[in-house]
Amino acid sequence: MTETMLERRARLLGPQVTTFYRDPVHVVRGEGTALWDKDGRRYLDCYNNVPHVGHCHPRVVEAIATQAATLNTHTRYVHDMILDYGEALTGKFGHGLDSLVMVCSGSEANDVALRMAEAMTGKTGIIGTDNTYHGNTAAVSQLNAKKVPVGGYKAHVRQVPAPDNMEPIGGAREGQAEAFARGVEAAIAELEENGCGVAAMILCPYFANEGFPTLERGFLDRAIAAVRKAGGIIIADEVQPGFGRIGSHWWGHERLGFAPDIVTLGKPMGNGHPVAAVVTRPEVLGTFQDAFKYFNTFGGNPVSAAAAMAVLQVIEDEALVKNARDVGAYAQGLLRELQGRHEAIADVRGAGLFLGAELWREGKPARALCAEVVEEMRNRGVLLHSAGRHDNTLKVRPPCVFGRADAEQLAEVMDAALGAVS
Numbered sequence: 001m002t003e004t005m006l007e008r009r010a011r012l013l014g015p016q017v018t019t020f021y022r023d024p025v026h027v028v029r030g031e032g033t034a035l036w037d038k039d040g041r042r043y044l045d046c047y048n049n050v051p052h053v054g055h056c057h058p059r060v061v062e063a064i065a066t067q068a069a070t071l072n073t074h075t076r077y078v079h080d081m082i083l084d085y086g087e088a089l090t091g092k093f094g095h096g097l098d099s100l101v102m103v104c105s106g107s108e109a110n111d112v113a114l115r116m117a118e119a120m121t122g123k124t125g126i127i128g129t130d131n132t133y134h135g136n137t138a139a140v141s142q143l144n145a146k147k148v149p150v151g152g153y154k155a156h157v158r159q160v161p162a163p164d165n166m167e168p169i170g171g172a173r174e175g176q177a178e179a180f181a182r183g184v185e186a187a188i189a190e191l192e193e194n195g196c197g198v199a200a201m202i203l204c205p206y207f208a209n210e211g212f213p214t215l216e217r218g219f220l221d222r223a224i225a226a227v228r229k230a231g232g233i234i235i236a237d238e239v240q241p242g243f244g245r246i247g248s249h250w251w252g253h254e255r256l257g258f259a260p261d262i263v264t265l266g267k268p269m270g271n272g273h274p275v276a277a278v279v280t281r282p283e284v285l286g287t288f289q290d291a292f293k294y295f296n297t298f299g300g301n302p303v304s305a306a307a308a309m310a311v312l313q314v315i316e317d318e319a320l321v322k323n324a325r326d327v328g329a330y331a332q333g334l335l336r337e338l339q340g341r342h343e344a345i346a347d348v349r350g351a352g353l354f355l356g357a358e359l360w361r362e363g364k365p366a367r368a369l370c371a372e373v374v375e376e377m378r379n380r381g382v383l384l385h386s387a388g389r390h391d392n393t394l395k396v397r398p399p400c401v402f403g404r405a406d407a408e409q410l411a412e413v414m415d416a417a418l419g420a421v422s
Contacts, residue, residue, distance in 0.1 A: 020385060021378045030055030033399050033406050035383065044409050046384040046398045052243055052268030053314040054401040060271045063310035064303055072303045075102075076295070081305040088312050090279060092250050095259040099285040101278045102300030106239040106266025107135030109276045112294065113235045113262045114139050114200065116284055119291035120261075121231055123197030127187045129162035131389045133209045134202060134237055143202065156196040158187035162210040163219070164389065165347050166358060166365070176215075181222035188230045198232035200262075205252030206241035206354065211388030214349050217257040224258055233284075236260035239276075240354070243268045244315055245400060247325030247352025255351065273307035274298075320400040324352035327402055331355060334411035342418045344369060353402055357414070358393040365390035369421065376417035382410060 005026065009017065025043065029036045032054040035043045045055070053060065067081070075082060082102065090098050103109050118124055128134065128143040135141070141149055142157045153159075160183035161169045163176045170179025184201065191198050201223070206212055224234055241252035242265055249255045251263070261284060266276040276299075288294065298304070315321065332348060332355050339345040339357065346360035359366040359373070370392045374385060387395040396410065 020383075022375060023378075025378065025383070033402050042381065043378075044382045044398075044406055044413075046382055046396050046402075046406075046410055048383075048399060049240060049245065049397050050267045050272050051399045052245070053271050053311055053318070053320060054399045055272075057271055057310075057314060057401075059314055060273075060307055060310040063306040064273060067303045067306035070302075072301055074297045075300045079302050079305075081302045081309065082300040085305040085309045085312075088309060089277065092312075093263065093279060096281045097260075097263060097279045099280055099282045101280075101285065101288075101294065101296070102304065103276045103278065103296050104274045104298050104304075105135070105276050106237070106264060107137050107140055108296070108299075109239075109264035109266055109278045110134045110140045110202065110235070110237060111137040112278045112288075113202065113264050113280075115292055115294075116262055116278070116280060116288040117200035117233050117235065119288045120233055120284055121197070121199045123199040123231065124156040125158070125188075125191035125196035125198045125232070126156060127158050127160060127184060127191075127198065127201040127227065127232075129203065129207070129210055130159040131162045131210045132159075132204065134204075155194055156191070156199075158191060160184050160187050162207060162389070163213045163215060164211060165213045165349060166360065167389075168213075173214075176213075177219045177222060180219070181226060184223040185226045188226055188232075192230065198227060198230040200233050200235050201227045202235040202237060204237045204240060205256050205258075205260075206246065206351070208240040208354070209387060211358070211393050212350060212354060212356070215256065217255070220256055220258050233261040234258070235262045235264065237264050239264065239266035239268075240397070241351075243311070243400075244321030245324055245352050245354050245397070247321065247328050250321065269311065270304060270307040271311050273304060275304035275308050277308075315400070318401070321352075323402075324400050327404055327407055328352040328355060330404055331396070331402075331407035331410065334407055335414070338411060338415055338418070341415065342422065344418065344422055350396070353400055354397050356387065356393050356395045358388065360392070365392040367392045370394060372421040373414070373417045376421050377413050380413045380417060382413040384410075 026038045027035045131145045134143045236253040263279040335348045344359045345357045347358040359370045
């Protein structure tokens with residue numbers, strides 16, 4: 001008897017390995033905002049932030065191929081590409097963030113950032129939110145909200161209530177900043193009482209996995225001040241909002257108006273090539289290197305650096321930050337029109353090309369409905385997914401070459417899917 005692809009996948013990769021959709025899409029080719037399956041069917045990709053400048057962008061492909069044909073080795077040899085890229089990337093930051101460590105994934109970046117915090121402070125306490133995700137290493141998995149680690153969360157970790165549009169902490173949106181800060185202050189007190197102290201607070205400045213609530217500039221000011229007063233530092237996980245996706249700024253922390261001590265980067269950095277980074281101040285990097293003597297065989301190799309450099313250049317040359325702003329605003333307007341036609345859409349929100357619609361029914365989060373809409377849209381040729389505490393928010397996070405025609409297709413198919421399953 002011949003195995004199906006899914007049976008073979010389960011045998012080799014494990015039966016619990018994640019797939020999207022009840023009938024997973026067997027993709028074989030991508031270009032721009034489009035994916036094609038093995039049967040030649042085209043899908044509009046409204047979800048993948050990995051191909052930040054579009055699937056298989058020719059300039060990124062050429063950069064990878066050219067460098068791979070010339071040299072690829074580890075960073076104990078010296079080469080120009082990592083230095084050229086380091087200068088180009090750190091030039092996008094303020095606040096003295098002039099140094100970096102290049103790694104291979106966002107998980108690695110966040111793991112290194114936590115160790116930097118420990119080295120700088122001599123403390124171990126970490127504060128995150130209660131509905132977050134920062135990766136898969138042993139250290140950062142302690143921060144993940146939806147999978148409790150074996151043995152439970154360790155004493156040095158505290159999760160504080162995350163902000164939310166529909167169920168705001170403190171009972172009202174206008175009081176969320178203070179309510180969030182009170183949660184952070186309570187976590188600080190607990191960590192100091194149990195002897196861990198506060199090494200860092202780590203946050204996605206867009207609160208992406210929390211459901212990307214609408215937050216005003218300065219939202220984190222009181223919470224950050226409390227962490228710094230306790231001797232801790234601030235880590236901004238920019239894996240999802242970074243590289244101009246939010247349209248108004250290159251980085252999520254700029255939008256909220258705060259200065260992180262460490263920034264972590266991942267998925268979009270190499271447009272699918274496995275490259276990530278930790279950006280920080282020179283004194284933080286030096287203290288970390290003295291404490292840990294860190295080395296990463298593949299981090300910053302010439303091919304990875306070439307891929308990442310090509311991505312930066314394409315973002316600039318094709319004005320993709322402006323595109324994210326303009327097309328994102330247009331797409332949000334189309335979704336607001338849908339809100340007027342579908343009672344289940346309780347909230348439309350977002351920034352740039354990171355937006356979505358939250359679904360409620362009979363005064364409750366409509367998780368099951370959201371899942372059905374995701375499946376129906378997949379069947380109609382549009383790929384997206386869900387986010388938020390209740391997985392009831394349709395999450396739209398496409399490649400940043402997404403255009404107005406793509407936005408119109410997204411809205412048209414969402415309209416039809418909601419009509420079909422409601």
